[in-house]
Amino acid sequence: MDDNVKPAGRKRRTWCAVLVAMILFPALGTSPGALPLALCAAAAVAAAMLNWPLRRVSLAHVAGCTGGLSLVLDFAYFGDPKPIAFWLPFEGVALLVLLYRVTRREPAPRVVRTGGLVGAATICLLLRITLHIPEQGWRESVFVMFLAFFPAACVTGVGLYLRSLDGRRARAVTQALRDQRLEVARDLHDFVAHEVTGIVLEAQAAQLDQGAPQQTRELFERVEKAGLRALDSMDQTVRALRQADGRKWEEAPSTRVYGLADLAELLGRFSSMTSAQTHLSQEEELAGVLSREAEDTAYRTVLESLTNVRRHAPHATRVVVTARRTADGSVEVTVADNGGGAPGNTRQGGGTGLAALSGRVDALGGALRAGPHDDGWQVGCVLPALRVR
Template identity: 35%
Template sequence: MRSRIRPWLHAAVWPTAAALLFGLGLFDHSLGAFGRLVGAFDRLDAHTTGALMLGSTLLAVGALLASPRLGARGLPWAAGAAAGVSLGTTVAIHVIARLPVGAQGITPVRDPYALTEPAALLGLLTLTVWRGAPLWAALSTPACFAAVILRPLAVGVGETTLVVAFFFTLAATAALGIGLTVRLVIADRRRREASVRMEQRTEFARDLHDFVAHHVTGIVIQAQGARSVAARRPELVPPALERIEHAGAEALKSMRSMVGMLRDVDESRTDVPLAPLAGMAEVRALVEEFATVGGSRARLRADGDFADLPVEVATTVHRVVMEALTNVRKHSRDYTEVEVHLTRSAGGITVRISDDGRPRQAVGQPLGGGFGLKGLAERVAVIGGRVRTGPAPAGGWRVEATLPVDHRVRSAA
């Protein structure tokens, strides 16, 4: 229902504005603001100033009604032109009003203002501050402001003209404030949308690394193992190829999932899940798969209750274990055992992954480093945790992450 109403409202704005300006024009004409157009320039008097005011009014109204078709630079130019003509008209009225009135039939200039032209200039002022290019808007805005305020003072300074100028000043200030407020709100919304899109891209980059690199690393390790045993034990090659095929299929599945999320995500929403959710079952599957692929022993120890973990914490635990096991495959050699130890305490969860191997030497084409640990540290920091890496006391390497479980600690991140 909302999507149907908005186009109708948007389409009705400018016809409504045109109707209101036309009504104001009829009101000004009924008050004699534009004088008699026939013979207005036969002599310089109130009828001449009325004709000048009518021309200035038509220009301001035309610029306002044409504003939807003007760009960020065209709109300030149109507003500046309308304001310049209005200021020129004010100067002409001031000069004509000071001419001596001696001849018969000359009508003196009394009230040199109407409502239609100020209304159009106020609309141009609001739109220019809202949509105009900053430099050109800064130049045309003072001209519009002055054109609205100075017109009542064209003939002279008196009690009535001061009161009218005061109300016009309030109206111009309100128009300036409205335009500036809308501009700042839109700029802030765009900034937040850009920030959300950047966060989404960063999150997608982490997930692509976590899921795809994990499976690809397994494929590389298995291919290296199959090549090394092909000559000595060829019967082990077909099972290794099956495992490579399975890991490749999992990598493609993960990549399709991530690409699908990239295509389907609605950037206007900030509550879109940016990554596949995972829990303890997926953590156990990771450890079991690692033992199957690597040929070494992998153990999972879980001390405490992990049934009621917040979604973001459970998913982060899964990512920590995935990245640590991927790094063991990439950078460790001669390892026989990998231990994944999860501890739940009152303050949070400690995830510790350690192996008993040695650093891998660069032979042939290295598996290389990347953004895994950096992305992991960023992911953990989002929910208020921290990551520490370094040599384990008993040898090998250890990755340890501490994650808070308190729902009040950035649970909506």
């Protein structure tokens, strides 16, 4: 897409430079007083043709300056009135294009201010003739302003109409996305949650069998707890999908948010299901340092890392989880294992869990890294601390 846009932008700038040169060239052979007319017309054409924003200059700034310069020249020009008619059409068309672009694309507050200024410059442009010709009076000035009002009003109406169509299209897309989220929420609630609930009930029923070995009952107990946690997470996901648009993550109703305080329990469950030894190194006084979403992201990072150890490094004998403060006050959480790893080992085929976590961490202003480390693999994330107001 960029390869197509950049040549088009260069072509537009080339044509703009050629047209500006054609407008300025005749001013070299006329009186020096005609130079402001040529410069104002060339500036209006350039503003109308170029793509904005350009660097830090926005369309509203350029259009406002162009309209203000045109209005000043209408009343401050006292040179020869003959050259006015040559550059007036260029400037008039450029002002109409600027008026259309402002009313179509700029935010509402800027449309009122900048659009009003450009519209006034368009309507008053013909005063540059009537005010500087002795035979013309105030009636002629009012008449030409009345004539100029119609094209300005038509351009403004077209811009506002297309703007309303854009808004209607954006609202339709938003509504479609909202309906899709609600449909996903209904499917999660009606089908997935129903099946997980059935698994939990089967696990609870299996624990009632007194003749089953203790190890089997403990296994079903872990299955039950895992199912309840899955239902809890699914309930939070469903409520987040159903929440009103524009609400912050912290405002979303939830039943349980896991965080750094739950890492010990998570490692205990992991060690009970594998033969790997786990070690948690967590600094004290980390409670309340991260926001709720950052706490949940840190927990999910450890959970995803442990899941990947089970899937991709089943022979790992040691897993070390570290949670500490960094020099700038952020919180760093790392998970390292000794399941074997080389610079070329990327553990492909592990799904999109880390990719999704990377997006969550980036949205919070943090960073996620994963790669070989010593004799194994390491996943780490750095999350910014909660700002105290």
